Structures are given as structure tokens and as C-alpha cells.
Amino acid sequence: MKPSADPRRRRLLKLGLGGALAVAAGGTALRWLAGGYGSQLAPGDTPIALSPKEFAVVKAFVDALIPASGAFPSGVALGVHQRIDEEMWSAAAPMRGDMKNGLQLLEHATLLDGFGSRFTALGAEARLAYIEALLRARPGALQQVAFALKEMAYLFYYARTETWKGIGYDGPFVAIPKPPDSRAAYQALVRQGSAS
Amino acid sequence: MTGRVLGYREIAADVVEQCDVCVIGTGCGGATLGVRLAEAGKDVVFLERGGAYTKEDFDQREDNMLAKVDGGRGLDMSDDGSVQRLYGNNVGGASVHYWADSYRTPPDRLAHWAQEYGLTGHGEADLAPHFDALERDLSVHEAEPRYYNRMNQLLKLGAGRLGWRGAPVPQARKGCIGSGYCQQGCAYDAKQSQLVTHLPRAVAAGARVYADTEARALEMTGGKVSTLAAAVLDRGTGMPNGRSVRVQAKALVLAAGGYGSPVFLLRNGFKARLPAVGEHTYCNPCPMTHAIFDEEIVMFRNIPAAWGIDHFRLATMDGDRYAEGGYLLMANQLQPAELAAVLPGTGASHRALMTKLRKLGGAISWIDDVEEGSVSLDGDRARYQVPLGGGNELRIRDAFAKQARLLLTVGAKEVLFGDQRDTRITKVGEIERAVRSLAIAPGNFVFAAPHPAGGARMGADARTSVVGMDHRVHGTDNLFVADPSVFPTAPSVDPSLTIMAFACVAAAHVKASLA
Ligand SMILES: Cc1cc2nc3c(=O)[nH]c(=O)nc-3n(C[C@H](O)[C@H](O)[C@H](O)COP(=O)(O)OP(=O)(O)OC[C@H]3O[C@@H](n4cnc5c(N)ncnc54)[C@H](O)[C@@H]3O)c2cc1C
Numbered sequence: 001m002k003p004s005a006d007p008r009r010r011r012l013l014k015l016g017l018g019g020a021l022a023v024a025a026g027g028t029a030l031r032w033l034a035g036g037y038g039s040q041l042a043p044g045d046t047p048i049a050l051s052p053k054e055f056a057v058v059k060a061f062v063d064a065l066i067p068a069s070g071a072f073p074s075g076v077a078l079g080v081h082q083r084i085d086e087e088m089w090s091a092a093a094p095m096r097g098d099m100k101n102g103l104q105l106l107e108h109a110t111l112l113d114g115f116g117s118r119f120t121a122l123g124a125e126a127r128l129a130y131i132e133a134l135l136r137a138r139p140g141a142l143q144q145v146a147f148a149l150k151e152m153a154y155l156f157y158y159a160r161t162e163t164w165k166g167i168g169y170d171g172p173f174v175a176i177p178k179p180p181d182s183r184a185a186y187q188a189l190v191r192q193g194s195a196s
Numbered sequence: 197m198t199g200r201v202l203g204y205r206e207i208a209a210d211v212v213e214q215c216d217v218c219v220i221g222t223g224c225g226g227a228t229l230g231v232r233l234a235e236a237g238k239d240v241v242f243l244e245r246g247g248a249y250t251k252e253d254f255d256q257r258e259d260n261m262l263a264k265v266d267g268g269r270g271l272d273m274s275d276d277g278s279v280q281r282l283y284g285n286n287v288g289g290a291s292v293h294y295w296a297d298s299y300r301t302p303p304d305r306l307a308h309w310a311q312e313y314g315l316t317g318h319g320e321a322d323l324a325p326h327f328d329a330l331e332r333d334l335s336v337h338e339a340e341p342r343y344y345n346r347m348n349q350l351l352k353l354g355a356g357r358l359g360w361r362g363a364p365v366p367q368a369r370k371g372c373i374g375s376g377y378c379q380q381g382c383a384y385d386a387k388q389s390q391l392v393t394h395l396p397r398a399v400a401a402g403a404r405v406y407a408d409t410e411a412r413a414l415e416m417t418g419g420k421v422s423t424l425a426a427a428v429l430d431r432g433t434g435m436p437n438g439r440s441v442r443v444q445a446k447a448l449v450l451a452a453g454g455y456g457s458p459v460f461l462l463r464n465g466f467k468a469r470l471p472a473v474g475e476h477t478y479c480n481p482c483p484m485t486h487a488i489f490d491e492e493i494v495m496f497r498n499i500p501a502a503w504g505i506d507h508f509r510l511a512t513m514d515g516d517r518y519a520e521g522g523y524l525l526m527a528n529q530l531q532p533a534e535l536a537a538v539l540p541g542t543g544a545s546h547r548a549l550m551t552k553l554r555k556l557g558g559a560i561s562w563i564d565d566v567e568e569g570s571v572s573l574d575g576d577r578a579r580y581q582v583p584l585g586g587g588n589e590l591r592i593r594d595a596f597a598k599q600a601r602l603l604l605t606v607g608a609k610e611v612l613f614g615d616q617r618d619t620r621i622t623k624v625g626e627i628e629r630a631v632r633s634l635a636i637a638p639g640n641f642v643f644a645a646p647h648p649a650g651g652a653r654m655g656a657d658a659r660t661s662v663v664g665m666d667h668r669v670h671g672t673d674n675l676f677v678a679d680p681s682v683f684p685t686a687p688s689v690d691p692s693l694t695i696m697a698f699a700c701v702a703a704a705h706v707k708a709s710l711a
Binding site (some may be wrong): 072083090136143154158168173177180183185 | 254273532617640
């Protein structure tokens with residue numbers, strides 16, 4: 001479903017006005033609508049910082065934003081959604097809290113914006129249309145969430161060696177990667193999480 | 197005392213230190229001050245919240261390096277998303293990921309600070325000997341033409357065609373190989389950051405550096421800081437690991453950076469006594485324009501800003517009205533993943549841009565912001581306000597227009613302003629209308645803000661400033677500030693050398709206070 005640009009934009013603007021307050025209050029209140037997301041996790045998906053629902057929203061966002069094409073793998077195939085979870089785990093608590101609330105809101109805001117279905121239940125095309133509308137909406141809570149997710153998704157995607165040939169990047173001169181200490185700490189939790 | 201650097205793995209028990217001087221922060225401010233005091237025979241202890249790294253840790257991978265050396269892992273924004281706050285979080289501070297542009301403070305700005313804000317002891321003649329020494333110690337020099345990547349060559353060419361004044365940008369480098377990974381930490385120790393200049397000298401003179409150690413609470417007796425309590429952070433989790441460092445120092449110097457020092461003062465209750473704490477802040481928001489060329493640009497290699505346009509550094513007025521300028525104009529440099537994060541568009545349109553990576557170039561400006569921001573506390577959470585309107589907006593629009601003109605003059609086929617609507621132009625005649633249509637609003641652009649200043653400004657009056665001319669916090673006996681939070685405004689050029697020169701002045705005052 002693709003509603004006409006104008007009405008959608010008007011509704012988005014209204015939602016944006018709520019700003020940080022809406023994220024704080026709305027996001028928290030929406031947490032109880034959490035059913036069923038755990039069962040949607042694919043093998044290898046192990047949210048640590050995010051709830052299964054928040055993780056599903058991130059994954060649906062990445063899936064729409066970075067599809068596979070030609071020699072480029074999709075963002076989901078490269079685990080960009082899991083990398084965003086890692087970043088949220090490493091982030092300062094207030095930032096993580098804002099993002100978690102924002103993801104809760106994003107999942108349901110599509111309904112208010114006339115998309116007829118939750119964000120994760122939309123087709124990839126409708127999700128991308130919604131993301132684009134959010135990015136172009138007036139500043140506000142949801143716009144910031146979409147903006148931050150877009151930044152992280154592209155940052156982590158093009159940081160991956162698998163994408164470099166396609167863009168003509170010859171890569172670092174230092175041969176061996178040396179991940180930050182936070183990576184090992186996070187991955188230990190992921191291993192525990194997938195074991196349980 | 198034997199100098200050493202200790203990180204969270206080495207700090208095996210709670211520590212109590214007694215010393216002459218404790219310095220919070222190891223960036224341009226803290227390290228420059230600390231080395232001077234250590235080499236003068238003072239017993240110096242540094243506390244640094246971030247990790248201690250060496251060139252072997254700088255693997256040139258963008259996401260790895262953001263996580264290691266950037267404050268907030270590079271993702272911190274101001275409160276409403278108006279700017280992206282870039283700052284250091286490691287031994288050596290932001291100098292480890294800076295571009296190494298090394299300007300002296302322009303004399304007109306020092307004169308302005310003296311006339312408008314009453315600064316003394318920080319004039320051109322006072323700072324000149326410090327600049328001489330710093331330039332020597334950091335090998336500051338003009339880069340030879342072989343260090344100009346194509347974007348810098350084009351910037352110079354365009355400036356010539358347009359009649360805009362420019363010059364080589366002084367560089368703090370020695371033996372640079374032109375890899376282009378300045379922002380990821382120099383894997384060759386060629387960039388003359390604090391990590392390879394002042395800090396090793398300070399340690400050789402006996403200073404102890406506690407990395408992964410966050411300074412938290414001051415214990416005061418009257419106007420005197422008696423003890424500083426700090427928590428050791430586990431670098432893996434970012435959380436306190438239960439160890440503490442307590443420092444009893446004759447003098448305590450706050451050099452936690454322009455974003456960090458005002459927050460430290462707020463958390464320690466100074467706002468009640470000094471209302472200017474957290475006020476009058478600046479950050480040089482950086483509008484950037486991207487361009488698609490027919491030729492290869494490869495902006496991600498070589499020195500980021502080898503040659504710069506200073507023609508518009510000072511704003512000019514038409515009577516009472518702003519006419520133009522108020523920024524530096526440079527070639528932009530972003531590595532691929534960071535470029536991807538700031539490019540406009542989504543899905544197929546974004547991918548189409550990324551596949552042109554080698555032909556993408558761009559320009560960037562640091563706006564000499566005139567509208568003041570502020571930082572405050574909401575509970576324990578720091579809230580940064582950065583206004584984009586008023587005089588800041590006028591300067592941002594003008595910078596966009598000049599960047600576009602320059603890029604089109606040197607052959608750009610398409611110029612992108614980077615806004616969420618993905619405004620693009622192909623002709624000079626389209627600039628005015630396009631720039632007028634841009635919404636200069638939070639969330640519409642990624643304005644990097646790498647040069648925080650103010651928040652603990654210098655002045656004679658405790659009602660309107662935080663530190664005196666001797667860098668001492670008003671009403672205290674032994675608490676000093678030595679970083680850009682003491683600046684009354686932004687310095688109108690990249691700030692590192694100004695921060696260091698001010699820190700030299702501060703060091704002399706701290707030393708005198710110990711006598
Ligand atoms: C990408 C980028 C490029 C830049 N390029 C240039 C350039 O080319 N030329 C130029 O002149 N300037 C440049 N700058 C700006 C310049 O790097 C900084 O202005 C300068 O390094 C700041 O020095 P500082 O000592 O004030 O603060 P910082 O370098 O930020 O140091 C402060 C230190 O204090 C620590 N700290 C904070 N709070 C605490 C606490 N509570 N306890 C313990 N430690 C604490 C921080 O971890 C940090 O390491 C650039 C900045 C960035 C981000």
C-alpha cells in the first residue's frame with residue numbers, strides 16, 4: 001500500500017511534534033504489545049541490548065534500506081541488524097533508552113500514519129517508503145530514530161569488506177583487523193544467548 | 197617517581213595517589229599543560245576516561261576505530277539532533293583522530309577577546325613564544341604538493357579561478373605516508389598527536405597516566421579541592437569495574453574538553469555559584485557538500501586538508517546586515533563507511549552514489565558560530581543545545597552556496613547538499629534558489645561539530661564567567677581549567693594550537709600556585 005505523498009506527510013508531521021516526550025512516554029507504553037516477536041527471530045539472531053520486538057524493527061528497517069543487488073549482499077545477510085544491537089549495547093544508557101523507546105514507537109506509528117499495518121508486517125517497498133517519509137518529516141522523535149538507524153546501518157554495512165569491491169575501495173593498508181574490547185565482551189554475551 | 201601508563205587491566209586494586217598536580221583529560225589541553233609541569237619537576241598524575249592505545253591498535257577499520265577513540269563511539273548528537281558531537285575518548289584525546297591542521301589563533305580574534313571579554317595575558321605577544329615552541333615540538337609545517345590529493349588540488353584551482361584567498365594549511369606531521377586514515381588514528385605515528393608528542397615526554401618525566409579512569413567527584417574544603425574521586429571503567433562494557441582512584445593533589449586541572457569540562461563542573465555543583473557554567477558554548481557546526489565528478493577524486497587518501505580557503509574566515513557586514521563569510525572552506529575527507537552514513541538517499545539511490553565512490557568529492561566548512569549554545573544537566577544526563585538559527589543559519593547557507601560554486605567551477609557534474617530531500621544542482625545558476633530552499637533544521641543534515649568551546653569561559657567577573665585570567669575557577673584556591681571551555685567564543689580557525697597555547701599559559705599559573 002502506498003498512500004499519496006501529501007496526506008502521509010501531514011500525518012507524519014503531527015506525530016513528529018510529540019518529540020522526545022512522545023518517545024519517552026509512548027515508547028514505554030507500547031512495550032506491553034510485545035507478543036510473538038521472539039518466535040520471529042531467525043537462527044543466528046541474538047538480541048542482547050534490544051528486546052526481540054525492538055530487534056525485529058531494526059532488522060525490518062535494515063532489510064528495507066539495504067536489499068541485495070548484483071554483487072552487493074543485503075544488509076541483513078551481513079548481520080547489520082546484529083551490529084546495531086551491539087552498538088546499542090555499547091551505547092550510554094540514556095542513548096540506548098531513547099533508541100529502544102523510538103523503536104517501539106516506530107513499530108506502531110505506521111498504523112497512525114495510514115499504512116494499515118505494523119512496520120515489521122509491511123512489505124519491503126512500503127517500509128522503505130515509510131522510512132523515506134520519516135527522514136523527510138519535520139524534526140521530531142521518530143525522524144531522529146529513522147535518521148540514527150540509517151546512519152548506523154550504512155556505517156556498519158560499508159565497514160564490511162564484502163562491500164568494498166563493489167564501490168571501488170581498495171581497503172586499509174593495515175592487514176589485520178583489531179576489534180575494540182567491547183566486541184569480545186558483546187560476542188561472549190551473544191554466545192551465551194545462543195547457547196541458552 | 198617512575199612514569200607509566202596504566203589501563204583497566206593493570207589497575208588491580210584501589211589506588212590512592214598524592215601528587216603536585218592532577219590533570220583530568222589527556223588531550224591537547226591536558227597533555228600540553230601536564231608535560232610542562234612534569235618537565236619542571238612537578239609530580240603529575242593524569243586521569244583519562246578513555247583507553248590507552250598505541251599505533252598497533254589503529255587498524256584503519258572505521259567502525260573499530262570509532263569504538264576505540266571517539267566519544268560516544270562517534271554517534272553522540274546534540275539534544276535535538278542539530279549537530280553530531282565529535283570528541284575524544286582515549287589517551288591523547290581528540291588529537292588522536294584530528295586532521296592535524298595547526299593554525300595559530302588569528303591576532304584579530306585574540307584582540308576581540310581582549311576588547312570584548314577583557315582577557316589579559318592571552319594576547320598575540322603573550323602566546324607567540326608558546327606557538328613557536330609548539331610548532332617546533334609538533335613539527336608543524338606546510339605540506340608539499342605531493343600531499344595534495346585531487347580534492348585539495350581542485351580546491352586550490354577553484355579558489356584561484358574565483359579569486360578567493362587561500363593558503364597551505366599548516367600540518368602537525370612527520371613522515372606522513374598519505375594513507376588518509378587520520379581520523380582513524382595514525383598507524384604510523386606520523387601525525388603529531390598528543391599520544392606521540394607531549395604524553396611520552398610527560399611520562400618520561402615521571403607522570404602517571406591512569407587510563408579507563410573517569411574523574412567524578414570533587415571533595416572540597418572551603419575553596420580548596422582536597423580529593424578527587426574517580427572510577428575505573430571496564431573497557432569492554434564501559435561500566436565501572438569496582439576499582440577506584442583517589443587523588444590528593446596540590447592543584448587540580450580540568451582538561452576534559454569543551455564537551456566534558458562544563459559537564460564535570462555542573463555535576464560538581466558549580467552552577468549554583470557560577471551561573472556561567474555551561475553557558476556561552478560554541479562548536480563550529482560543519483556543513484558539507486558532496487559532488488560527483490567525471491574524473492577520479494579518491495578523497496579518502498592523502499592529507500585531508502592540505503590547502504584551505506580562509507577568504508571567508510571573518511564575516512563581512514553590509515551596514516548592520518550580514519553579507520557573507522564567517523567560516524573556513526576546506527576539501528572534505530571521509531572514509532567510505534562514514535561517507536555512506538552521511539550521504540542522502542536510501543535503497544537504490546544511495547547505492548548508486550556509493551558505486552561512484554572514487555569520483556565523489558566534496559567541501560566542508562567550520563562555521564564560526566555566533567549564536568550561543570548551552571549545556572545543562574537533566575538528572576545526571578548532559579543536555580547539549582546547539583542553535584542552528586539566526587546568524588548561524590546565515591553563515592551555514594552562505595557556506596553551502598560558496599562550496600557549491602567552488603565545486604561546480606572545478607568540474608563537478610552534480611552537487612549534493614546532503615539534506616534529507618536530496619537537493620542537487622548541476623549549474624551555478626541554480627545555487628541561489630537551491631540554497632534558499634534548504635531547511636537548516638535538526639535532522640535534515642549531518643552537521644559534524646568537532647570544535648567545542650565555551651561553557652567555562654574566562655573573564656574577570658564571577659557573575660558572567662567561570663575562570664579568571666590565571667585559568668583558576670573563580671572562588672577556588674586550586675582548581676584550574678585548561679581546555680577550550682575557557683574560550684569566550686570559538687577561535688575562527690581549527691582550535692588545537694589555540695588550546696595548547698592557552699594550556700601553556702595555564703601551566704605557568706599552576707606552577708606559580710605551587711610555589
Ligand atoms: C574528526 C576531528 C578532526 C579534527 N581536526 C582538527 C584539526 O585538523 N585541527 C585542529 O586544530 N583541531 C581539530 N579538531 C579539534 C581538536 O582535535 C580538538 O579541539 C582538540 O583535540 C581538543 O582537545 P581538548 O584537550 O580540549 O579535549 P579532548 O581532546 O577531547 O580531551 C579531553 C579528554 O578528557 C577525557 N575526559 C572527559 N571527561 C573526563 C572525566 N570525567 N574523567 C577523565 N577523563 C575525562 C576525554 O576522554 C578526552 O580524552 C578535530 C576534531 C575532530 C573530532
